[in-house]
Amino acid sequence: MSASRDLQYKCPYCGQEFTITVYDTVTASKDPDLRDRVLSGDLFQHTCDHCHKEFMIQNPLLYSDKEHKFVLYLNQNDIGTNLTEFAKPLVSQGYRLRRCATIQELVEKIEVFEDGMNDAAVELAKYDSFIEFLENKKGKAEDVTSVAYEHTKDDVMKIIVHTGDRGMSFLIPVNMIEEELKTEEDLYKINDEDFPLINQDWIISVFKQSDGQA
Numbered sequence: 515m516s517a518s519r520d521l522q523y524k525c526p527y528c529g530q531e532f533t534i535t536v537y538d539t540v541t542a543s544k545d546p547d548l549r550d551r552v553l554s555g556d557l558f559q560h561t562c563d564h565c566h567k568e569f570m571i572q573n574p575l576l577y578s579d580k581e582h583k584f585v586l587y588l589n590q591n592d593i594g595t596n597l598t599e600f601a602k603p604l605v606s607q608g609y610r611l612r613r614c615a616t617i618q619e620l621v622e623k624i625e626v627f628e629d630g631m632n633d634a635a636v637e638l639a640k641y642d643s644f645i646e647f648l649e650n651k652k653g654k655a656e657d658v659t660s661v662a663y664e665h666t667k668d669d670v671m672k673i674i675v676h677t678g679d680r681g682m683s684f685l686i687p688v689n690m691i692e693e694e695l696k697t698e699e700d701l702y703k704i705n706d707e708d709f710p711l712i713n714q715d716w717i718i719s720v721f722k723q724s725d726g727q728a
């Protein structure tokens with residue numbers, strides 16, 4: 515079941531209070547319309563009743579998808595161990611559990627898991643695309659604003675390296691990335707019970723660990 519609650523919110527622009535509805539949980543299979551609103555970002559978008567300015571509010575959200583077997587926890591902060599008891603039975607049923615630090619990470623993770631993709635493979639493909647972008651002298655590292663997963667078609671991942679409002683596509687064969695993951699299986703190991711962050715910081719920490727071992 516999806517669950518929401520109303521709370522009083524002070525507008526960051528005009529300082530007046532108004533009521534907003536925030537969601538604590540979204541169950542994708544039961545509420546496909548809410549799933550759509552998460553993906554479009556609309557669920558986090560609020561408009562002030564007084565000055566009519568629009569802004570985003572990122573509140574902690576537990577997002578679950580029974581069909582694709584994953585649970586995502588949107589929270590900027592580390593959650594510690596309080597979800598372990600909740601996590602164990604889900605992991606034994608084959609669920610993938612992740613924490614997402616930002617709304618963008620949450621949206622991308624939903625797209626990745628709905629595509630049936632391994633998110634570690636996606637992070638590696640994003641990293642490889644970034645390196646290729648630099649090596650081909652398409653731009654400088656500091657110009658890159660984001661590296662995003664687009665989709666997977668015919669076992670080829672499409673990754674886009676964004677520099678401001680421009681984007682360059684990279685096509686990465688899935689089997690190539692799967693091979694790369696296999697060579698360092700232990701390094702890429704994910705413990706779902708911890709609700710790990712599997713993002714850019716994660717892949718960088720994996721490489722640092724790898725360097726330390728060499």
Ligand SMILES: [Zn+2]
Pocket residue numbers: 525526527528529530562563564565566567
């Ligand atoms: Zn306002």
